[in-house]
Every structure is written in structure tokens, then in C-alpha cells.
Amino acid sequence: DAGITQSPRYKITETGRQVTLMCHQTWSHSYMFWYRQDLGHGLRLIYYSAAADITDKGEVPDGYVVSRSKTENFPLTLESATRSQTSVYFCATLDPSGANVLTFGAGSRLTVL
Amino acid sequence: GENVEQHPSTLSVQEGDSAVIKCTYSDSASNYFPWYKQELGKGPQLIIDIRSNVGEKKDQRIAVTLNKTAKHFSLHITETQPEDSAVYFCAATSTNTGNQFYFGTGTSLTVIP
Numbered sequence: 702d703a704g705i706t707q708s709p710r711y712k713i714t715e716t717g718r719q720v721t722l723m724c725h726q727t728w729s730h731s732y733m734f735w736y737r738q739d740l741g742h743g744l745r746l747i748y749y750s751a752a753a754d755i756t757d758k759g760e761v762p763d764g765y766v767v768s769r770s771k772t773e774n775f776p777l778t779l780e781s782a783t784r785s786q787t788s789v790y791f792c793a794t795l796d797p798s799g800a801n802v803l804t805f806g807a808g809s810r811l812t813v814l
Numbered sequence: 815g816e817n818v819e820q821h822p823s824t825l826s827v828q829e830g831d832s833a834v835i836k837c838t839y840s841d842s843a844s845n846y847f848p849w850y851k852q853e854l855g856k857g858p859q860l861i862i863d864i865r866s867n868v869g870e871k872k873d874q875r876i877a878v879t880l881n882k883t884a885k886h887f888s889l890h891i892t893e894t895q896p897e898d899s900a901v902y903f904c905a906a907t908s909t910n911t912g913n914q915f916y917f918g919t920g921t922s923l924t925v926i927p
Contacts, residue, residue: 732913734915736917741919742919743820743903743917743918743919743920744858744903744917745917746914746915749912749913749914751912751913757912759914760815791857791858793857795913797913801846801907801913802848802860802863803848803860803905803915804860805850805857805858805859806857807856807857808855808856808857
């Protein structure tokens with residue numbers, strides 16, 4: 702089916718471990734984004750990408766790494782997870798040539814023990 | 815950068831009453847203002863949006879108003895129904911921000927049957 706797929710939907714890990722959250726889209730939208738959602742903070746931008754091999758920091762990038770070797774994939778890696786990274790993570794895409802609508806995936810809930 | 819403030823953080827209304835959520839923004843260059851609805855366990859979904867060249871937009875029971883001079887915009891839901899219960903987010907963006915969307919902290923709306 703067309704759309705955005707995030708995996709895993711739920712993940713429990715331990716402090717210090719590396720975790721990768723995957724995001725895959727079928728639309729070939731040029732822009733992709735990673736947000737984290739925390740109570741009281743709303744949605745905060747971690748990283749975004751304007752196209753394959755182009756990435757840029759958002760509001761809260763520390764502790765995260767991204768890559769975008771293909772237009773359809775935008776993985777988010779926590780190289781050494783910390784408890785403060787316990788959150789719900791949302792991937793989103795944007796087609797700037799269209800209606801400029803930001804479309805979200807279903808989210809990945811990460812718990813760091 | 816842009817700063818979006820949203821009020822109230824929680825809102826309870828009786829079924830059939832109206833609900834109003836307000837947002838302010840700081841960057842006068844912002845020109846696109848979407849509203850998202852997030853149901854439990856799901857990603858945010860666009861419900862209505864407005865561009866800076868329009869003062870009001872309506873779609874059935876929901877409407878959005880924009881006051882560019884005062885830099886605020888509001889979501890109005892009339893004849894509320896229990897299925898309107900969700901978290902609502904406002905956002906602002908402009909071409910100057912490289913397609914970055916700035917979100918408010920969310921409003922948890924509860925419609926009491």
C-alpha cells in the first residue's frame with residue numbers, strides 16, 4: 702500500500718545500546734522528517750532531509766544520526782540510547798511541488814531502560 | 815526561528831457545544847498554517863489548513879481563522895461529537911524555513927457525551 706511505514710512500532714532497549722528506527726515511503730516525496738513527541742513539548746524536529754544524500758539538523762538533533770542513501774528510506778539511529786530519548790518518534794514526508802502537506806507515519810514508541 | 819504557542823492545553827466540552835483552540839506565531843514570514851488531529855496511538859493527520867492570503871476557511875463543522883496582523887490563528891469546531899475527542903496541533907511554516915514546520919504543544923480535547 703502507498704504511504705509511510707515506520708518500524709518497529711514498539712521498541713524497548715537499554716541505556717547505551719544502538720537503536721535504529723526505520724522509515725519508508727512509497728510516494729517519492731523529496732522531503733522527509735523525523736519528529737519526537739513528548740508530553741508538554743508537542744512535536745519537535747530532530748532531523749530532516751530535502752533529498753537523497755542531503756540532511757540537516759532540526760531543533761533537537763543531539764544523540765541522533767540520520768542517513769538518506771535512497772529517496773524512499775530515512776532511518777534514524779540512536780548511537781548510544783539514553784533514558785531521555787524515551788519518546789514517540791514520527792517520520793513525515795512532504796511534497797513541496799504539491800500542496801505542501803506534511804504527512805505522518807503511525808509512529809514508533811521507544812522506551813530506554 | 816519560528817515560535818508557535820497553543821492554548822489551551824486541555825479542553826472539555828459538552829457534546830453539541832463549540833470548541834475553540836488558539837495559536838500564535840512569531841515569524842511574520844510564515845504563510846501556511848495547518849491543523850492536525852491525533853487520535854490515540856496514531857500519527858497526526860491534517861484536518862484543515864489556511865494560507866496567509868486567506869482570512870477564513872471552513873470545512874463542514876471545522877473552520878480556521880487567521881489574523882496576520884496579530885499573528886494568531888484559531889481552530890473552531892462546532893456541534894462537537896465524541897469522535898472529535900483527540901489531541902489537536904497547530905503548526906506554522908514558510909518557504910524561508912526550508913519547509914520546516916513548527917508545532918504548538920497540542921490541545922487535548924474531550925467531548926463529553
